[in-house]
Amino acid sequence: MNAVELHARPSADHQGKLARTLALLHAAAEHGAGVVQASSLGAEDQVITQLIARERLPIAVATLDTGKLHAPTLELIGRTEAAYGLQIARFAPRDGAVVHFVTRHGERAMFESVDLRKACCALRKLEPLSRMLDGRSAWITGLRREQSQQRAEVPTFECDEHGRTKFNPLAEWTWGDVWHHIGTHGVPYNPLHDAFMPSIGCEPCTRAVALGEDFRAGRWWWEDEAAKECGLHVKHQGVAA
Ligand code: SF4
Secondary structure (H helix, E strand, O other): OOOHHHHOOOOOOOHHHHHHHHHHHHHHHHOOHEEEEEEEEOOHHHHHHHHHHHHHHHHEEEEOOOOOOOOHHHHHHHHHHHHHHHOOEEEOHHHHHHHHHHHOOOOOOOHHOOOHHHHHHHHHHHHHHHHHHOOOOEEEOOOOHHHOOOHOOOEEEEOOOOOOOEOOOOOOOOOHHHHHHHOOOOOOOOHHHHHHOOOOEEEEHOOOOOOOOOOOOOOOOOOHHHOOOOOOOOOOOOEEE
């Protein structure tokens, strides 16, 4: 059974949610060259990219190539570009920072402490994200309220700590809505979702989840629940972490 067969179950108000998502994407497009979709290449972001392409919205699409992604995730970039005739910009960490960190702490530093894990996320994700968003007035994410307790209050749009508008157009979608849309429209997706990985990050830090486990249980599974964000979407008194 693949992920579509397993999860596709539209909620009663799916069409209403889709209409609100499209309205948000059109509002985001009004930022012109100032807006970017920061795609994780996960199921939610693949839905957003498909809608951007379908609506022919002038919204750039970009992703973080951390140097630790699974091969199927990297392969999905090319498949998505080919499907929609668009280019996905890749933002990678600075070579010198990675070499320095790995030389000092080793390839498996993320398993040694939360601080080292966060340091790895800072240099492989946060610094490249800051370059991706540099000069932008708005960005688009695939955050959904259902994904975790920390995300339960995610608004459909907000002002981030740098004054940019952050659009979360799938905030109210369920996992069933996401897969219904993917199945209905043939959206290309990461085959790791078929291998029970609902939330896909870097290869060392993602595992499959068991039936009944939380959506993000396979991310940094060795850490306490409270530590489980990479910092891309965490606010600390107005400062990104
Ligand atoms: S998810 Fe893991 S490998 Fe990726 S940047 Fe964070 S700690 Fe490093």
